[in-house]
Amino acid sequence: MEANTRNTGRLPAAFLTPxxxxxxxxxxxxSPELLPGxxxxxxxxxxxxxxxxxxxxAATFAGGVxxxxxxxxxxGNVIAQRDIEKVFPADEYSAVGIAGTAGLxxxxxxLFQLELEHFEKVEGTQLSLEGKANRLSTMIRGNLGMAxxxxxxxxxxxxxxxxxxxxxxxxxxxxxxxSEERGFAATGSGSVFARGALKKLYRAGLTEEQAVxxxxxxxxDAADDDSATGGPDLARRIYPVVTVVSDEGFxxxxxxxxxxxxxxxxxxxxxxxxxxxASLL
Amino acid sequence: MSTPFYVSPQQAMADRAEYxxxxxxxxxxxxxxxxxxxxxxVGENPSRALHKFSEIYDRIAFxxxxxxxxxxxxRIGGVRYADxxxxxxxxxxxxxxxxxxxxxxxxxxxxxSAGEKPYEVxxxxxxxxxxxxxxxxxxxxxxxxxxxxxxxxxxxxxxxxISSYLDQRHRDGMTLAEAVELAVQSxxxxxxxxxxxxxxxxxxxxxxxxxxxxxxxxxxxVGSRLARLLEGDSAPEPAAEEDGTGTAADxxxxx
Numbered sequence: 001m002e003a004n005t006r007n008t009g010r011l012p013a014a015f016l017t018p019x020x021x022x023x024x025x026x027x028x029x030x031s032p033e034l035l036p037g038x039x040x041x042x043x044x045x046x047x048x049x050x051x052x053x054x055x056x057x058a059a060t061f062a063g064g065v066x067x068x069x070x071x072x073x074x075x076g077n078v079i080a081q082r083d084i085e086k087v088f089p090a091d092e093y094s095a096v097g098i099a100g101t102a103g104l105x106x107x108x109x110x111l112f113q114l115e116l117e118h119f120e121k122v123e124g125t126q127l128s129l130e131g132k133a134n135r136l137s138t139m140i141r142g143n144l145g146m147a148x149x150x151x152x153x154x155x156x157x158x159x160x161x162x163x164x165x166x167x168x169x170x171x172x173x174x175x176x177x178x179s180e181e182r183g184f185a186a187t188g189s190g191s192v193f194a195r196g197a198l199k200k201l202y203r204a205g206l207t208e209e210q211a212v213x214x215x216x217x218x219x220x221d222a223a224d225d226d227s228a229t230g231g232p233d234l235a236r237r238i239y240p241v242v243t244v245v246s247d248e249g250f251x252x253x254x255x256x257x258x259x260x261x262x263x264x265x266x267x268x269x270x271x272x273x274x275x276x277x278a279s280l281l
Numbered sequence: 282m283s284t285p286f287y288v289s290p291q292q293a294m295a296d297r298a299e300y301x302x303x304x305x306x307x308x309x310x311x312x313x314x315x316x317x318x319x320x321x322x323v324g325e326n327p328s329r330a331l332h333k334f335s336e337i338y339d340r341i342a343f344x345x346x347x348x349x350x351x352x353x354x355x356r357i358g359g360v361r362y363a364d365x366x367x368x369x370x371x372x373x374x375x376x377x378x379x380x381x382x383x384x385x386x387x388x389x390x391x392x393x394s395a396g397e398k399p400y401e402v403x404x405x406x407x408x409x410x411x412x413x414x415x416x417x418x419x420x421x422x423x424x425x426x427x428x429x430x431x432x433x434x435x436x437x438x439x440x441x442x443i444s445s446y447l448d449q450r451h452r453d454g455m456t457l458a459e460a461v462e463l464a465v466q467s468x469x470x471x472x473x474x475x476x477x478x479x480x481x482x483x484x485x486x487x488x489x490x491x492x493x494x495x496x497x498x499x500x501x502x503v504g505s506r507l508a509r510l511l512e513g514d515s516a517p518e519p520a521a522e523e524d525g526t527g528t529a530a531d532x533x534x535x536x
Contacts, residue, residue: 009386015358016387023368026361034369114364121336121360 023118024111024139036107037142041149048150051080053105055190055222055229056087056097056156058169059202060183061211064246065167067095067158068215070190070223071238072230073102082233087241089250091116094132094159095243099188101151108139108153115139129161133170133178141176156187160245167245184214190222190229197221200278212242212253216261217275232262297392297399301423304401305347310437311405311485312467313344313430314451315416316460319409319490319498323464324437326485334487336499338363338375340409342489346437347402347423355384355404372496377408381419381427389425399423403436409489409498413453435467443467461486461510481508 098105223231311324345352
């Protein structure tokens with residue numbers, strides 16, 4: 001039997017083994033070298049120089065959730081890329097935005113998208129939103145070795161919960177710890193400033209349009225105070241990536257829509273550089 | 282100890298082929314037809330959960346007649362093959378031809394290996410192109426051969442009868458409603474020339490629709506949309522409605 005399965009071009013046994021609906025499980029069975037978690041870095045001194053993505057923000061609104069990210073990647077004090085994209089659809093009803101080492105982050109997203117799609121095709125049904133969030137948790141944990149060497153990947157996951165009919169946000173730490181956020185969340189180097197802005201401007205029952213404005217405001221504030229976060233680049237026409245997940249599924253705002261919001265905020269800030277003011281009491 | 286009988290290789294292969302063919306013939310037939318916007322899969326299947334048609338990859342779908350556990354195994358193998366290939370190279374590098382080859386090798390090896398029982402399955406692998414000329418349909422019988430089909434194909438119990446019926450009536454550029462109507466007619470004639478009426482809940486229908494905006498072109502047609510299609514409502518679906526009910530994802534969960 002064994003001789004038969006070799007060099008015939010037939011599907012190897014791992015392909016036909018029933019049981020698992022997970023692409024990651026299949027990879028670890030069949031080609032473990034493709035799994036990011038199985039790589040080990042040689043010991044290095046100091047930080048590895050690689051482009052890092054920065055700020056991601058999210059906020060829920062009445063009919064869903066908005067997830068947005070700035071467009072800058074930095075490497076030390078150099079701007080490595082001005083138009084990087086850090087927010088992606090995870091599947092039809094969720095989105096993921098990633099701060100941290102850009103190369104690893106993009107690979108993780110690709111694998112995460114595939115994991116969800118694979119499950120959906122094999123099982124004929126989608127994972128629950130919690131299930132998706134847990135899978136992502138496992139993947140981040142797999143990257144812990146790298147994270148300890150300075151190559152951390154810290155995502156923000158947002159999606160429409162089909163069963164509970166509401167938008168939800170999950171944040172993570174480098175060890176894969178997962179927590180659900182109420183209302184809004186931010187991750188990455190500019191997140192401290194973004195969270196401050198979100199905290200002051202967020203309120204329950206926002207409309208989709210207001211939520212979009214809110215997250216772009218927060219990114220503007222992050223860019224204002226954090227050198228690693230890029231603001232809207234009006235000269236080059238590079239605007240934040242803004243995505244919306246609702247019961248109609250995932251949608252990325254077009255460049256025209258994103259530019260309209262970013263320009264409106266920019267216009268207002270020419271008069272009031274610190275942005276809208278919340279009341280004192 | 283009994284003395285082993287000598288069985289000629291021809292006889293052994295003929296026996297195995299007959300065994301497989303009988304197994305496949307016990308299952309119900311299904312048909313795959315090209316229409317102007319893609320490829321439609323129609324089969325008689327009272328089950329809402331155990332599918333005969335499935336998505337393999339963006340533009341590729343799978344149909345199978347025969348023994349469920351065997352084709353389900355091959356289907357999952359195909360999904361794994363496609364996802365791994367797309368991950369290693371690029372999504373564009375996953376092709377129906379490559380998948381059909383792997384299936385053919387797998388079926389062929391199993392068929393001719395004396396230690397294994399031949400699979401009682403017949404598969405169809407289809408890929409929708411950007412224009413009808415680029416559509417590909419491959420039929421894979423139980424023995425590992427590949428047949429490159431055009432226009433229409435039937436597999437399962439009375440495949441020959443249905444194929445010849447379809448060959449005479451299928452033409453290029455049919456609408457979805459016309460193609461489904463033809464498919465249902467061909468399946469209704471299934472039993473010894475007698476006519477039956479197949480209703481929406483006895484049918485499984487899916488399409489690879491090249492006009493879908495998403496990269497995943499596979500979509501199941503279920504519920505009221507299928508009923509309307511069967512009533513010969515040839516008016517094109519309003520795009521908004523299609524988007525509303527419309528992803529491969531939620532079409533799957535609708536059942």
